[in-house]
Amino acid sequence: MAVTIKDVARESGVNISTVSRALNHGYGVNEQTRERVVAVAARLDYRPNRVARGLVTGRTHSLALVLSDIRNPFFAELARGAEDAARAGNCDLVLCNSDLDPDKQMQYVRSLLEKRVDGILMNSVAVLSREQQARLAACGVPIVLLNRSALNRAFSTVCADNETGGALAAKYLLGLGHRKIAHLTGPREHGNLSDRTRGFISTLQSAKDPVQPIVLRGKFNFSGGCELTKQLLDEHPDVTAIFAGNDVMAFGAVRAALDRGLRIPEDLSLIGFDNIEFASVIHPPLTTIHQPMYEMGHAAIEILLRLARDKNKQVPEHRTLGVELIERQSCRQLSCINSIAVNSCNRPASC
Amino acid sequence: MAVTIKDVARESGVNISTVSRALNHGYGVNEQTRERVVAVAARLDYRPNRVARGLVTGRTHSLALVLSDIRNPFFAELARGAEDAARAGNCDLVLCNSDLDPDKQMQYVRSLLEKRVDGILMNSVAVLSREQQARLAACGVPIVLLNRSALNRAFSTVCADNETGGALAAKYLLGLGHRKIAHLTGPREHGNLSDRTRGFISTLQSAKDPVQPIVLRGKFNFSGGCELTKQLLDEHPDVTAIFAGNDVMAFGAVRAALDRGLRIPEDLSLIGFDNIEFASVIHPPLTTIHQPMYEMGHAAIEILLRLARDKNKQVPEHRTLGVELIERQSCRQLSCINSIAVNSCNRPASC
DNA sequence: AGAAGATTCGCAAACGTTTGCTATTATACA
DNA sequence: TGTATAATAGCAAACGTTTGCGAATCTTCT
Structure with missing residues (x-):
């Protein structure tokens, strides 16, 4: 169906690993062959399959935004800031409307974890039970919360004052x-x-x-x-x-x-x-x-991106943004x- | 790191293919072993990796919503309808703000295609060149447009009257x-x-x-x-x-x-x-x-889901929803x- | 000219699933 | 009891990438 890395390899007379290297960074591949591969890839309109890539790299370059309702203009503004930041970090953003329903929220999180998103930005987990929060904190993917949760310092937080x-x-x-x-x-x-x-x-x-x-x-x-x-x-x-x-x-x-x-x-x-x-x-x-809604969404995603970048040092970050009358x-x-x-x-x- | 199908297989003493069958549908697997596998999966809190699954099935269960700006309350309402429909169809929705910029829009589409989304709902392609539209129509994934494009009947459309x-x-x-x-x-x-x-x-x-x-x-x-x-x-x-x-x-x-x-x-x-x-x-x-914004988003995603369901019969569908003063x-x-x-x-x- | 080192590239494993095919066992029927 | 058939489960290939390792070639230095 779609053109794969094998097609590009065959067409340019090299191994798929060379194609991969040529297209991704170019280290360890001769300049001339690199150019040839790039040309062939362009000619065939090759699109790397990010699903396959995600399977081996362990990163999907997807972030999730779980909020109560996008129709609330506050969240729309926030979502826009979040999306811009995600895009800048070369990620895309999946939108989830939880209506603040705990069951719905956990169901979303389950689904997002199965999809191996790189991070989750959540409106609120305050409605969740203590046990659910603990499960969330232990789930392995970085989570940023939008309201200060004095209880659970396992999460990063962004909030207005x-x-x-x-x-x-x-x-x-x-x-x-x-x-x-x-x-x-x-x-x-x-x-x-x-x-x-x-x-x-x-x-x-x-x-x-x-x-x-x-x-x-x-x-x-x-x-x-x-x-x-x-x-x-x-x-x-x-x-x-x-x-x-x-x-x-x-x-x-x-x-x-x-x-x-x-x-x-x-x-x-x-x-x-x-x-x-x-x-x-x-x-x-x-x-x-x-309250600086756009900036909050932006800041939250930036934290998420940083957290997703190096899986090892997972030190939560807390940011409070100023308000004015x-x-x-x-x-x-x-x-x-x-x-x-x-x-x-x-x-x-x-x- | 995370628990995989192999862990479940080892723990319940069967082959991974049996685990897969037991968890997915149950055809061709004994009732008792099915129960055993399900129990083990639950105990280990096994979450199937949808990235891997997507690689083999060719479906990611992701749909995309490309609109100009989510901050426009019209689109927020529409997005909510879309998200609800997507969720009902067991898909999630990635949000893209194009600002109606043709370059940005094509860039989004490229990225979405690489991610192998199952379908795309777009606010408008009218800003695209005829050639870009043709490329879009030929890209292989179902696309639903939100405004009637009298020119290009290759796409499905949903619009208010x-x-x-x-x-x-x-x-x-x-x-x-x-x-x-x-x-x-x-x-x-x-x-x-x-x-x-x-x-x-x-x-x-x-x-x-x-x-x-x-x-x-x-x-x-x-x-x-x-x-x-x-x-x-x-x-x-x-x-x-x-x-x-x-x-x-x-x-x-x-x-x-x-x-x-x-x-x-x-x-x-x-x-x-x-x-x-x-x-x-x-x-x-x-x-x-x-204009019935929620319903439009909902209807558009329903069409997309149907189109994604059977890849063969790709007959475009057009729906016009009524307006009132x-x-x-x-x-x-x-x-x-x-x-x-x-x-x-x-x-x-x-x- | 020969050795050491760098460059270039291919091989193959791995990621975690699904699924067609086949082998085994159980069931039914004569 | 023997055979045809159905039920069950395992094997292995496939999906499309990335990447460690080693082989081959090229470069450089003595």
Whole structure:
């Protein structure tokens, strides 16, 4: 069927081992024969079979990206950074959507191990049992995790400074004078979100005049943000500010607020986390914590490539990337005097 | 290193061929020995090496998805559909971002062919030269294209009914009384966008009272939509409606309009294409043409799986999936009388 | 010119499977 | 009991590479 190394060897009158050497590096092969072989290979349009090569070298030049859902713009951005880095390292990237389902996740990993990928970049293993994590750590292929797992230092990790991000959000809302503050987040097992929550709450509680936020947990997607906000507005109609665990939840909160006839930021201040592209597009432009998603994906794959390179020294690497607050127009100063000063109050008559 | 079929064979006292048969299907192997082998394999935690298997079977159980940029929510949705279908077919999916660069695209294909993927799903080959397309068609692996390529019927195709979608947008804007209409789109080579443009323009031109739209071509992403709209507003300040070739461009148009102090839909009507999730989130919620992105990805991979299944009968398959107009709040009736009737005019005093 | 060393290249094993063929044993039937 | 047939399992080739080793040739130096 396809043209193999044997065809090239026969056609250029040398042994297959010479063809292999000529095409791969050229050491130990005469310059003239090398040129001849290369020419023949080009003429026959020879494509080395990387499956066969992988079998003998033990490297497949494939990396895997296991994340919850590529439709989350955060992961799309991250995936792009990862893919670019993989490509630069001459690897390709297989995509797996786990939906954070532990069974699905382990099933993916099994399949990836059978396929002998050179490394795996995972969104989260926090949902896995301790035993499953141990099995993972012992599986032989390098694994980089995207959230800091304080428990298991067997893995390399890349993460944004989520805790600091949460703290930034808290300081910002406090600075604007908010006291009745809510926080929308996901289940406790979710590492990233939990770190944000921790930073947020502890900063609020350690203020000169401590604040105890209302914390609601649920699905951390658009509909989750929407539902939690509606629930919040029912139970605590007096909240003045919401910190959403991610931008997509914040978008859900915007929708819920609109449905209830509330305006942002006039009636409700809102701050997100992630700074995905559409955060600047929605009305009003969303104030949020920026995390360098592309760079995280890129950095994670670079670690993976290094780990895959020399199988012997498998020392885990940990990288934390900085976050920053992007101030837009979804939060307002609470005190009326100040709000007139910054001209963010549309109802001066009512002040 | 890893446990191989030989280890299982030795441990259970049979030949490796028996192990292979026992684990794969069980034909021609005694029930008792089968059970014994299975037990041993489980005890040793044996994982068959799919690289080796792929070498002999000629199938890698990998499919590839070559698209312009996963960060485009359209492609993220599509990728999710594709991945789900691939997983259901026991394949995994490698992700490639081509940025629609012909060189990059061919480079990806070369690499994928070397890796012997079982099939390739491509966003677009329209940017490729006729010769490159011919090479692609002859490469031996099944290829499904995402846009209808009227030229080359060698490939299978899956597409939304883009032309009808463009026509729907045109009819809708005409129905609202618009006459000064602009259309933002990408380069002529872009199959999808061109079909939309064709349907849009021909419908406008074949109206009782024909309209000639202003067509602007540029980058078909957020910043492209933004820049084109600014250019449009500079050159044609009297336009009343814009049809953006996709939602992301529409979002760019929203941003540009806001920057120029124009309100949507009061000062400018806007209709998009795709109906990505955030179309319903932005302010105002975007009227757009829905195309079934998840289903398209799913359908394309199903075709690929079928094609990969029996290598002999390689008859291309073509599937067109329907679109529909989602009416939200980004377009207004032009005539003032009507607009009062439908209460979409916020400035009754000026009417 | 002869020896030592370098260069070039072929041979064959190895990677871990699947699978056609054959040998052996068990089963059925006359 | 003997023979035809079916069930079971082993042997070995094949898939397409890479790579260690050794043979042959060429180069260089004394």
